[in-house]
Amino acid sequence: MIPEKVLKQYGCIIKEYECGDFIYEEGMKSSSYFQILSGKVKLNNFSEDDREFIQNIFEAPQSFGEVLLFIKETYPTNAIALTNCSIFELPAKNFFTLLKDYPQYSAKINENLSRRLHYKMVMSQHIFSKDPGIRLKALMDYFKHTHCTKDPETGYLIPLTRQQMADLTGLRVETVIRTIKAMEKDHLLKIKNRQIYY
Known part of the structure; x- marks a missing residue:
């Protein structure tokens, strides 16, 4: 995805999470771009009877949560560390400045979002x-x-x-x-x- 040196140039920080930690929770306002440096992350929901439904699983160097930044919506899922993780976190304002300065990463993010949308359509079909x-x-x-x-x-x-x-x-x-x-x-x-x- 976006190289570490570019993310750091725009003020990202690296946060450490232990397995089971929440990176964000359903209903929180989206405010950052997340990219995995190491480890795995799952996006999930829990039903009323506490049954888990996993929406997706991501691993380094994938990003997650960025789609909500474009529409300024709250997170419809939780993001939870599946393993110990190191994650780049870049504030939304800096993220959009980066995309303006480096349009090639905007194209890459669009490709990834399209792939995820395709997955959702295929899974909903079946x-x-x-x-x-x-x-x-x-x-x-x-x-x-x-x-x-x-x-x-x-x-x-x-x-x-x-x-x-x-x-x-x-x-x-x-x-x-x-x-x-x-x-x-x-x-x-x-x-x-x-x-x-x-």
């Missing part, structure tokens, strides 16, 4: 499918293109636990486990040391 394999395949396709590194022998490593896959698709974790085993049997993915390669 979220009501009765076939859990269709939901999981859509999720893995997205992560394959945005988060994964390819192993020449085994394919793309999906960086998600079974529980995270359940929370991202609205499925039960037992259903995810059973479906993944069936997909492996059908040669749609490989499992090695409990990790999923797609």
Whole structure:
């Protein structure tokens, strides 16, 4: 994303978060651009019965929360550290000055936002499918293109636990486990040391 030296030039600070810390909470006013230096972050909501629904997962060097800066809305999700994290934080005013001075980063952010919108459209298309394999395949396709590194022998490593896959698709974790085993049997993915390669 935006290089560290450019972010520092516009006054960013680096904040440290421990696993489970809230970076921001649902309903807070958006005021900063966030970019991950190290670690992973999840965006989530909780239902009335405290069930978690994960909207997305981000890792270095991805950014998050910036879409709300453009429309000056409050956050519709929580941002929570999935691991210990170091995160660049740049005030909104400085962020927009940076984009004006470096339009190439504006184009990159538009590309990333478009990819996330595409993911949301694809997932909403399949979220009501009765076939859990269709939901999981859509999720893995997205992560394959945005988060994964390819192993020449085994394919793309999906960086998600079974529980995270359940929370991202609205499925039960037992259903995810059973479906993944069936997909492996059908040669749609490989499992090695409990990790999923797609």
